[in-house]
Amino acid sequence: MSTRRTFIKQTGKIGALSFLPFTDLLNNPKQEHTMKTATRWADGSRLVVSISMQFESGGQPDNAESPFPQNMEKGYSDLPAATWYQYGYKEGIPRMLDNWDKLGIKVTSHMVGSAVLNNPQLAKEIVDRGHEAAAHGMNWSAQYNLPYEDEKKFIKDGLDAVKKVTGATTVGYNANWLRRGENTLKILQELGFTYHIDDLSRDEPFIIQVNNRDFAVVPYTLRNNDILLIEGRHFSTDQFFSQVKADFDQLYAEGEFKRRQLSISFHDRIGGSPQMVKTAYDLIKYMQQHKGVSFKRKDQIAELILNDRTAIREK
Amino acid sequence: MSTRRTFIKQTGKIGALSFLPFTDLLNNPKQEHTMKTATRWADGSRLVVSISMQFESGGQPDNAESPFPQNMEKGYSDLPAATWYQYGYKEGIPRMLDNWDKLGIKVTSHMVGSAVLNNPQLAKEIVDRGHEAAAHGMNWSAQYNLPYEDEKKFIKDGLDAVKKVTGATTVGYNANWLRRGENTLKILQELGFTYHIDDLSRDEPFIIQVNNRDFAVVPYTLRNNDILLIEGRHFSTDQFFSQVKADFDQLYAEGEFKRRQLSISFHDRIGGSPQMVKTAYDLIKYMQQHKGVSFKRKDQIAELILNDRTAIREK
Amino acid sequence: MSTRRTFIKQTGKIGALSFLPFTDLLNNPKQEHTMKTATRWADGSRLVVSISMQFESGGQPDNAESPFPQNMEKGYSDLPAATWYQYGYKEGIPRMLDNWDKLGIKVTSHMVGSAVLNNPQLAKEIVDRGHEAAAHGMNWSAQYNLPYEDEKKFIKDGLDAVKKVTGATTVGYNANWLRRGENTLKILQELGFTYHIDDLSRDEPFIIQVNNRDFAVVPYTLRNNDILLIEGRHFSTDQFFSQVKADFDQLYAEGEFKRRQLSISFHDRIGGSPQMVKTAYDLIKYMQQHKGVSFKRKDQIAELILNDRTAIREK
């Protein structure tokens, strides 16, 4: 409730509308004009696109889920499944890195700590080529059920691994399957993080209070997410193209009046396939033909919103 | 059986056909001409399109089903899933409301009582912008297994919540997962409802007898339903477009001779995404290029059919 | 093995090939030319298309499987699921009948006995409009596990129901989920049936020996089947169109040299939706633009093949 009220105050849009007499509404079908008082990106972008390149392979647990049937006898290793994961660092990330360069964009890479330790040179290359190293926990495992101290160590170990290998200090966090626990945000704040992404509630970043201080939420996506759509084998790559394009078209239109963010997610072993990299290339080329579209790392987005007095504030 | 006989009497079509000699049938491949005696919409519409915008988010139970895996340890909250639902009222409904205005159409919003109480201003805005507030139970839970008095309270509490918040009196009902019980229709009739939608049996509204009085059935849809097709991740948005378009094309053709209704369903957190709103916009724009297509709220449809002496009557 | 040998003898194709020296093969990439000695349809058709319109709704068991979640408490009726089935006879079959007339084709309708008894006028109309009434068992239930006498009664009751209601004698059979038992074919032969369809092994009809007499197999389809593809929500209707079109294109090409049959399957409550009828219309119109394509009832196909001395014979 208070959330909604804050939203209305920020944008001025719905509050205004609810005072309009009914006949005015009927005579004013171009409702989007009332959005003119809504706030836009502080840097003048019409639409901000934020791409995730999750670096997880090499950090997965033994016999982790894969496209192979989960029906092995206990005590045996799923050897082909292991090679499916290896693809992530042998082909996937290198191919995506070349693609981002070709397109001239920078992305955010949430990195599992153990994956970084297993392939340090690749982790360093990601950073050296200008992308953001963000945190994704020390291991590929649930954290929502950890006691406070264990969870803090889990997060800090991941941060330290990235720092040691790449030299970069992570300021953004993504929990395993987005599942943070009740303490996660407090811990992140304590460890110097400025934002997290485990939230699907909005198509723009916003500010929440954690330990009585501002903390940014840079929303993530399931609807433009390769792990759900492609690895789930629900979509072929041309369907992925169509659906993300439709998302872009609508958000770009809304961006004329309002701060809008499009999030897209790629995972090393999935988004790094030739078919997906080709699809990502075509999508981004299409977006780049539109004026005012900027591609930003999530640390940049967090900084922008934390310094924006017109940002949506929740709780 | 009697149903079928009634149908034949109403339309005159099949009854006539079965008296045609077999050779006539072979010489008369344009069978649709015999539909000329079928009845059409009383208001002259060639095709009526009825759109649902279900308002449920904020009223879901704790750890309700979501795109996240249902594998959490007991005793923990599924925090990212909660943000997935929040999207429904923070982005989904506002975006759809703007879309309906842009397209100049009015829709029917079945509202869960608890969702309305949690976001009253938004519920009120739906009504203020000219859409129908319809009932969807007090809570997001099954009702088919409730005793008579409990079910009556469940329905009435929902009706009261909508009335209190929006000022509107609901006359239409949609049960959770369409699953009404044996008493549901009687209760609805007693509480002043004029129609329900939990029926998939026809592509046009019809009249049934409840407590010896007329009651309208305004059929709903699974085949043009975002929750099954999109949230089930079976379809990309371009597939949704193709399939609904094919439905429209066929029903529009049939509408030359017969009363036909196209139903489409959108849920706040799914149909309210940018990609789906863009898709809905394209679909409706396409439909609006056809003569005689009218977009109606279901209360209007119910009223039309209840006053139509040529309506199909069942039971 | 013997099967394969028979096949080779019939077509002359592979037998000939295996005597060709290897270098000839390399020099002769247009392999299809060797198919010129293969046998074609006795009536000169280049390709025979056979469409099924299964009539089952109204004959389903209580709380039969449907698109609704199978999670109801015991002791309650799944009322919306029942309306989903009603759609089959209220809208689906009538719409498909009009479509076949518009296209000028005749189809085969496998009818569940209890569905026929529940909607006799519709069953009769199917026959009166020139389509084949074929058998599909007395009830919607498994038969592979019935003792001989029970299975015989099950099949005969279905045959009798169709005969009584429509006047037609069924000569073709389709078991529930295609699952015949070890005795089924013998019983069919004893009851005067001339063919069955519960076989996916070939793209053309063939002859088997049952009780030492010829019996025709007119193969059915899963790959062009609405219940698997559409009701399983795997495919949108445009995908169904593409896939069946690809099947047609290939079989039409092969038909220049060889007897080929394309089978397509529609079920009352699924294939009878507006979107599917539109799709079927577009598909068949496309096929009808090709010379030599004939649309046949399966009883006609069975008769053709049983009288064809060049037919493939198995076992």
Place this chain on the structure above:
Amino acid sequence: MSTRRTFIKQTGKIGALSFLPFTDLLNNPKQEHTMKTATRWADGSRLVVSISMQFESGGQPDNAESPFPQNMEKGYSDLPAATWYQYGYKEGIPRMLDNWDKLGIKVTSHMVGSAVLNNPQLAKEIVDRGHEAAAHGMNWSAQYNLPYEDEKKFIKDGLDAVKKVTGATTVGYNANWLRRGENTLKILQELGFTYHIDDLSRDEPFIIQVNNRDFAVVPYTLRNNDILLIEGRHFSTDQFFSQVKADFDQLYAEGEFKRRQLSISFHDRIGGSPQMVKTAYDLIKYMQQHKGVSFKRKDQIAELILNDRTAIREK
């Protein structure tokens, strides 16, 4: 780690990059130019396409998995499912063989031993028409859990079956569901095999050490695999086309600078349907319009890479 280092040494690409100053990277968005030092195919191919035609039908266990529901009472045979498998050798393989001839390409056929014994003439025809007979185990069953001697017999029996029937000596291996055990590669080396395909880690062949000798890995595919995509009913054939085409486009582009392999997989009863053969034809025709694309049997690929001093070497 060592893997990664080897990779870098081979291609020269990433090692070079990590010495570039950061500003150079920003000024050099055309990252692919740095790939010019990567190694390409020794025979000058720009892209090698390798097609699998798995021959398994006839060798499946009783009541093997199929598109039919797995809900039969024990003690009964799934008769329609058996006909679904028969399609593989009666229609599928013969149709694919004609297609490969029409396209002028040779493929690799991994053959289950028992399938070969059940349809020897067809197995022989595959070889006679110029394709590679490769091994796929004696039976259709798991081997990862067999003791050393049992597994050796399992593999050798399959090799012997193919040899006896076709005269060909198999040098390549594919384990059931790609699931090799810890001893599999050693056994293969001992039995004279030169390569295996149960690896998804790269888009090019590479060399590993087995028993201190070189052994080739010719990677297989899940993302362009008919059993997962088509039989899983996730994709229609036009989606299969789009996705494989996207894979080709990307790998062809990369092939300018680097040794790249595209793998596609077809199974007798699935890839041999008319719709899939038509789709494969269209795909390959498209590929053949590009200069430098060669279609190779996997034994040829293994030989090429084993004799290539620039090959990637692992472990």
